[in-house]
Every structure is written in C-alpha cells, then in structure tokens.
Amino acid sequence: xxxxxxxxxxxxxxxxxxxxxxxxxxxxxxxxxxNGAGKTTLLRCLATTLAPNGGSVDAFGLDPADRVQxxxxxxxxxxxxxxxxxxxxxxxxDLVDYVAILKELTDRKHxxxxxxxxxxxxxxxxxxxxxxxxxxxxxxxxxxLAQALLGEPDLLILDEPTVGLDPEQRMxxxxxxxxxxxxxxxxxxxxxxxxxAALCERVVVMRDGRxxxxxxxxxxxxxxxxxxxxxxxxxxxxxxxxxxxxxxxxTLGARPPAADxxxxxxxxxxxxxxxxxx
Amino acid sequence: MSSWHIPDGLRERYLEGTLEPALAMSVDxxxxxxxxxxxxxxxxxDWLEASWARLExxxxxxxxxxxxxxxxxxxxxxxxxxxxxxxxxxxRAWLASVVAVLAFAVLAARKQAEFLPAFLIxxxxxxLAGIALAYGPRVDPAYELVAATPMSGPRLLLTRATxxxxxxxxxAGLASPLLPAPPGLAxxxxxxxxxxxxGCLAVSGRLPVxxxxxxxxxxxxxxxxxxxxxxDWLAVFGPAxxxxxxxxxxxxxxxxxxxxxx
Numbered sequence: 001x002x003x004x005x006x007x008x009x010x011x012x013x014x015x016x017x018x019x020x021x022x023x024x025x026x027x028x029x030x031x032x033x034x035n036g037a038g039k040t041t042l043l044r045c046l047a048t049t050l051a052p053n054g055g056s057v058d059a060f061g062l063d064p065a066d067r068v069q070x071x072x073x074x075x076x077x078x079x080x081x082x083x084x085x086x087x088x089x090x091x092x093x094d095l096v097d098y099v100a101i102l103k104e105l106t107d108r109k110h111x112x113x114x115x116x117x118x119x120x121x122x123x124x125x126x127x128x129x130x131x132x133x134x135x136x137x138x139x140x141x142x143x144x145l146a147q148a149l150l151g152e153p154d155l156l157i158l159d160e161p162t163v164g165l166d167p168e169q170r171m172x173x174x175x176x177x178x179x180x181x182x183x184x185x186x187x188x189x190x191x192x193x194x195x196x197a198a199l200c201e202r203v204v205v206m207r208d209g210r211x212x213x214x215x216x217x218x219x220x221x222x223x224x225x226x227x228x229x230x231x232x233x234x235x236x237x238x239x240x241x242x243x244x245x246x247x248x249x250x251t252l253g254a255r256p257p258a259a260d261x262x263x264x265x266x267x268x269x270x271x272x273x274x275x276x277x278x
Numbered sequence: 279m280s281s282w283h284i285p286d287g288l289r290e291r292y293l294e295g296t297l298e299p300a301l302a303m304s305v306d307x308x309x310x311x312x313x314x315x316x317x318x319x320x321x322x323x324d325w326l327e328a329s330w331a332r333l334e335x336x337x338x339x340x341x342x343x344x345x346x347x348x349x350x351x352x353x354x355x356x357x358x359x360x361x362x363x364x365x366x367x368x369x370r371a372w373l374a375s376v377v378a379v380l381a382f383a384v385l386a387a388r389k390q391a392e393f394l395p396a397f398l399i400x401x402x403x404x405x406l407a408g409i410a411l412a413y414g415p416r417v418d419p420a421y422e423l424v425a426a427t428p429m430s431g432p433r434l435l436l437t438r439a440t441x442x443x444x445x446x447x448x449x450a451g452l453a454s455p456l457l458p459a460p461p462g463l464a465x466x467x468x469x470x471x472x473x474x475x476x477g478c479l480a481v482s483g484r485l486p487v488x489x490x491x492x493x494x495x496x497x498x499x500x501x502x503x504x505x506x507x508x509x510d511w512l513a514v515f516g517p518a519x520x521x522x523x524x525x526x527x528x529x530x531x532x533x534x535x536x537x538x539x540x
Contacts, residue, residue: 047425047426048425048426049422049425049426067431067538071428074426074427074428074430075428077426079423079426081422081423081426083422084420084422084423085418085419085420085421085422085423086419086420086423087364087365087366087419087420089343089366090341090364091341093341094341094360095420097360098360098361098364098420099423099424099427101357101360101361101429102361102424102427102428102429102430102434103427103428103429104428104429105357106355106357108356108357111357129341144423147423157426
C-alpha cells in the first residue's frame, strides 16, 4: 500500500504537484493528464529520484525522505523512466546486467539467470547480444521495461511505457502488465486512453498537479454519459467534435440537431472532464 | 515427410551413445524432422531444461569492454568491474589520468627543475577531475535508470571515487620517483590529494559533484596562492600543513560517511 499525502513539488514558480492526496494498492493504476499535469513528477517522487518540497509518501511503511528507508524502498521498486537513457556501447544484455548489479544482484550466476528471465519476458532474448544503439525504438522501450522487472519488484512505476511500441507489442505489453498487476502495485502514466481502458482497474486524471478524477475506467467513461453524439452534419456551436472514419461527426457536449446518442468511451470521459476543469 | 523411422536397435545404440559420430548426427537430423521418432526417445524434462539453461548461459553473456577486462584480470570482482567501467565518462577520466601522468613524466625528464612546482600543485587536484566525472545526471546518460536503484547516490559515488582516486594515486606515485626532489617532497602531494578528494565527496551532498570538484580545486589553488604570496610556495607542503591535510582528510571522510548514512 502506498499513501501519498499533500505532496507538493515546485519548479521555481510552477507547482508541478499541488498538495496531491492519493492511495495506491495492488493492481494497475493509470495516470492520465495533459502535458505538464504532474504525472512524471509524481512518478519520479514515487521512484525516489526526485525529492518533493512538501507532503509525504508512505510506501510499504517506508519513508523515502529517510536515506536508509529510501534505499530499502529502492530494493522493492522497478522504474521505467520517460527518458531512460542508455550506454550505446552496451549490448541489451549488458544494460540489464548493469542495472541488476545496481540492484545488488552480485552473484553472477543468479544475476545472469535473472537478466535472461526479464529479457525473455519482453521477448528480447534474440536481441540479447545486440548493441543498444542498433535496437529499434520499440526494442529499446522493451529493454527499459526489462530492467524495471528485475527482482520482481513489489512496486512497478512505468512512465509512458507504450511509447514506441507497435500495436502487436502493445498488446503483449498489456498482457504482461495485467499479469504483473495481479500481485503487485503497478502505476503507469500514459496519453493513450485505450491503454487505460484495456489494462487499468483504476484511473487517476491529473491536471495542474492535482487529481481531478479517481475511479474506474467505466466511471471515467460515465462522465460523458448522455453527452456524446453522432450526427451527419457538424454542430453549429463550438462544442468539441471530430469527423469519424465513416464520415459522421462525433460531438461531446450539447446535442446537435438530429444527432444520435452514443455510448461514451474512456476518451470521451477524459475529454469531457478536462473541458469541465478548464 | 519420410515414412522411414529409426529402427529400435539403432535408437537403443543412439541412446547408449555408442553410435559412430556420423550415424549419430544422421539420427539427430532425423529426430529434428520426425515427431514420431522424437516421441519414442525418452527424455528427462528437468535435464533438458538444465541443459538449455547451461547452453543459454554460454551463448548469452555480457560483452566486456577493454577497461572491464583489465579490471577483471586485475582481480576486481565482475560486478564491481562492470560498475566501474559502465559509464563512458569514467573511462575517459581514467584515460585523462594516464595522459596527465605520462605528460608529467615527459616534462620531468625534459625540464626537471621547473617541473616540480607544477607537479605538486596539479597532482592533488588530478583525482578531482575523475571524481567529477564519476557520477551524476550531467555525466551519466542512464542516470535516471541508475538513480532509482539501491546502489545509487553516495554508495555509487564513493565506489567510483575510490577507484578513480586509487588509479590517480598509483599513477602519480609512479611518476614521483622521476622528480628531482627528495622522496619526502616528491610525495608531498599525497595528503593534499586525499583531503581534496574527501572534501569533494563531503560537499557532494549539497552541490552537484562537478561543482563540488571545482569548488575544492578553487580552495586548493587559494592555498597554493597563499604560499606564493608569502614568498615560499613550498611552505604549503611543509610538515605542519601536511598534518592539517591529514586531519582534514579524516574529518571530511567522516563527514561524508555521516551524510551518506543519515
């Protein structure tokens, strides 16, 4: 269990986190929000790579503000940063092996077995000997995910994990994360509402450093209940609308003339919520 | 697909391992194609998995850089060798140390008298360059990955700083006998070097490591400047200052330890 209380982080005059309260339990929680909403800042605070200015984080009874407890927490977390970086001269195996050493897996035989296990988890066994600089963007993203899985962490923090993955890889990723979420806390940020709908039991929508919604994907979709329409002509008002693949107009908000009501999706609820909060 | 299957007698000899190599390879090839014959070959699942794991361990292994190989040949444990040789900046720091010491050696051989002051002034801050490049967001391309691991922070900095210091001290120590000075004076850089390194580590909790290294280098230059100002630059390497450097090294190391474990 992770309890976040009144978490605040400022960068100069900008409040990236503004007194955020949140509780995270076992399962997959998705963070949605526009750029600058505070998602990455929150994940970095959870991953102990960034110290907040105020408030507290209690993760498994450990306080990251205390150095000893922070180290203990780092033994229990896996982190996929938004920009993981790498050493281009390393092979895929080397990079994960290096992070395994930093995670205190010093016994070579055990460590190498663990490295092979996580590479297999992300389907990179065949690329183990390939230099990182020669891997495609999707492969690098899977490699970064592999290092986060080392040691089967209790807390998995994934910042934009599906960036660069093709549709097939995204499906595989969803299956993997869903399985991981059965027994541990997984928190991920994404811009992809379909990822949230497909794999998150819970979604938190952030804006300006605060949580403006906390519920299930179904509840987020329900925010737009009765406010999603399909019509043959574009609405005359300045409602949010777009042209669909079949040539009709999908509108969020007030009903355009001669429009049919449509069951809302997660994206509809998210857009409606952001529109209301603006 | 062939209707031919491995006769019982041949299979038994294959399983016993008494077949001629060429015949055994033919049977291997057939087993690869024929599910019926494979099913007739008894196998131990655990043995197969263990064999595959051994094979995989042989095939999928880390690639070792030159510096990592050198460290391992030198008796450094494999995980430590990897920690020390991972970041390109660390290798460059070591390379810079080697080049600097070689430069000192060449200069010492050519311009002996003029060289001593330069060596004594520069040698103590030489390890600082390496320490500055040992750890931090500006020098480590995978810093964000590293920062969330239990080894990150002071532990990793201390490990790498110690390695840099050890290499720099050994190399500068090897250059010292080339100097046209009594052994005591030729080694006068050692305690200032230790104090400077400890100072850099002690300040690193409050400042980024490169800034801390610059600050400590500035303090050292101020000390040397004081010696020049009073008209005897060697005074800052005298017995009393040496005691001061030693005490400072101990206190600053203790300070770093306290900050690291707080």
